[in-house]
Amino acid sequence: MKILLSGVKPTGRPHIGNYFGAMKQFVDLQNEYDSRIFIADLHAFTTTTDAKQIREDIIGVALDYLAIGLDPKKCLIFKQSDVPQVTELCWLFDCITTMPYLMRAHSFKDAEAKNKDISVGTFNYPMLMAADILIQDSNVVPVGQDQKQHVEFARDTAEKFNRIFGETFILPESLILENVAVVPGIDGQKMSKSYNNTISLFATDEEIQKAVMGIVTDSSGGIPKNVYAMHSLFKTKEELDQIYSENEGKYKVLKDLLAEDIKTFIRPLREKRAELEKDLPNVLQILKENGEKARAIAEIKMKEIREKIGVSLY
Numbered sequence: 001m002k003i004l005l006s007g008v009k010p011t012g013r014p015h016i017g018n019y020f021g022a023m024k025q026f027v028d029l030q031n032e033y034d035s036r037i038f039i040a041d042l043h044a045f046t047t048t049t050d051a052k053q054i055r056e057d058i059i060g061v062a063l064d065y066l067a068i069g070l071d072p073k074k075c076l077i078f079k080q081s082d083v084p085q086v087t088e089l090c091w092l093f094d095c096i097t098t099m100p101y102l103m104r105a106h107s108f109k110d111a112e113a114k115n116k117d118i119s120v121g122t123f124n125y126p127m128l129m130a131a132d133i134l135i136q137d138s139n140v141v142p143v144g145q146d147q148k149q150h151v152e153f154a155r156d157t158a159e160k161f162n163r164i165f166g167e168t169f170i171l172p173e174s175l176i177l178e179n180v181a182v183v184p185g186i187d188g189q190k191m192s193k194s195y196n197n198t199i200s201l202f203a204t205d206e207e208i209q210k211a212v213m214g215i216v217t218d219s220s221g222g223i224p225k226n227v228y229a230m231h232s233l234f235k236t237k238e239e240l241d242q243i244y245s246e247n248e249g250k251y252k253v254l255k256d257l258l259a260e261d262i263k264t265f266i267r268p269l270r271e272k273r274a275e276l277e278k279d280l281p282n283v284l285q286i287l288k289e290n291g292e293k294a295r296a297i298a299e300i301k302m303k304e305i306r307e308k309i310g311v312s313l314y
């Protein structure tokens, strides 16, 4: 079986962009691949230092994974910080990567354009991600469009390492579904926690209603583009064509129909998550056991790497 790996950063609540762009694929593909899905908690420190919040968000993403249907019997569900070998590997990647190369990263350029005080961690973010991917010998990495370049960086880094130290890493490929590569938010831009335009994956009915009513519509009548785009996550083109031609120009009606579809979709997920939340020790036990397995896999790979780079003496 080919190896599939991906992760979500525990910074606030995942949204339907995370779900349709990436997380749904984790669930759909868990029978076809040897899947390893993790919580990217070390990456979260580029944007937060709030220990209490991090702890809550790690447990939150673990609950989210289980609630959407990831099965810990089929798929390793672990947190990144339980595999400290990734930081060891990240350092080695840092040493064979140049600053001009990393300066090409979209995430770095965005931060620079916003005149942010950029941490070394933010600059280095793609190398930690390369380590996550390569240490597990991953073949495929299901992600949204915004992570495509990061997977390419992992590929380049694998090639470079192999060239210098000998054949060690598999070259991974990203798996991006075209129609959900960039899920739009309520303002029509990419849905993103940092743009404040999200609908949370486990939102309450009231939150969904409020968010949908806030979708930005054009005033030209006809089809409200942003409403339609979000609706296409929940209904087929044929269904939508009928609904939107019957209700042309009736933005409020169309928004209400969309809100109903989102509520119907989210309700069972929310109920399952609430159920799982009643037994947190079980969730922590899953993370702990899977973390040990992921660490053992990474340690075998790291031993091979230490041999290759010449530091294994005994």
Ligand code: TYM
Pocket: 005, 006, 007, 008, 009, 010, 017, 018, 019, 020, 021, 022, 023, 040, 043, 128, 129, 132, 133, 141, 142, 143, 144, 145, 146, 147, 180, 181, 182, 183, 184, 190, 191, 192
């Ligand atoms: P994160 O937590 O920002 O996002 C999780 C996943 O959701 C996708 N995504 C979207 N897809 C479509 N439309 C959107 N509007 C949208 N917003 C987010 C992201 O592309 C991602 O797949 N760096 C990663 C976490 C990570 C990782 C890894 C992923 C760390 N190491 C190794 C894969 C492999 C991140 O911050 O994702």
